[in-house]
Amino acid sequence: MAPYTAARLDGEADHLMRVGAWGGASLVGGLIAATLSDSDAASAYGLQSVAWGAINLGIAGTVLSRRAPPAEVTYEAERAAERRLQRLLGINLALNSGYILVGGATALSAPEGTRGARQRGHGSAIVVQGAALMLLDAVAYHDSRRRSATLQHVRLTASPSGAHLSIRL
Secondary structure, three states: HHHHHHHHHHHHHHHHHHHHHHHHHHHHHHHHHHHHHHHHHHHHHHHHHHHHHHHHHHHHHHHOOOOOOOOOOOHHHHHHHHHHHHHHHHHHHHHHHHHHHHHHHHHHOOOOHHHHHHHHHHHHHHHHOOOOOHHHHHHHHHHHHHHHHHHHHEEEEEEEEEEEEEEOO
16 A cells, blocks of 8 residues: 555645645746736736735645654555545635636626726636636646546455455456
């Protein structure tokens, strides 16, 4: 089971690193847009991006810093860990869809004038953040499903009477 556990932990770390990289890019790009733009929409877009970037960096950094090897490395524990990851990513994918819809509605319902320009900027940034996070979460979900399929095909068990390897083709 150790190779599967290592693959899952590596996959989780890769996903968190991608989320952190996106968060950093959002933070830097948002700061640039918020401080250097003369446009109300671009400034609002930048501010919204800074907020999302900081949150994504915080989440990725916190989870990465608190990771520990699993206490139990068994077939059942590994399958349960993959299922938990898939459930979390599924929830995130649904939330990302909501972010896209809310951001789109916010941008499209903006009135004319300065207030509307800011609203369009904030809404547009929410759409971009939701779409980017959806892509990152979809990649991680796909990777997790691929690992789960591998786990379902190979199973090694050990007991006092000996070891048993089963491979489903």
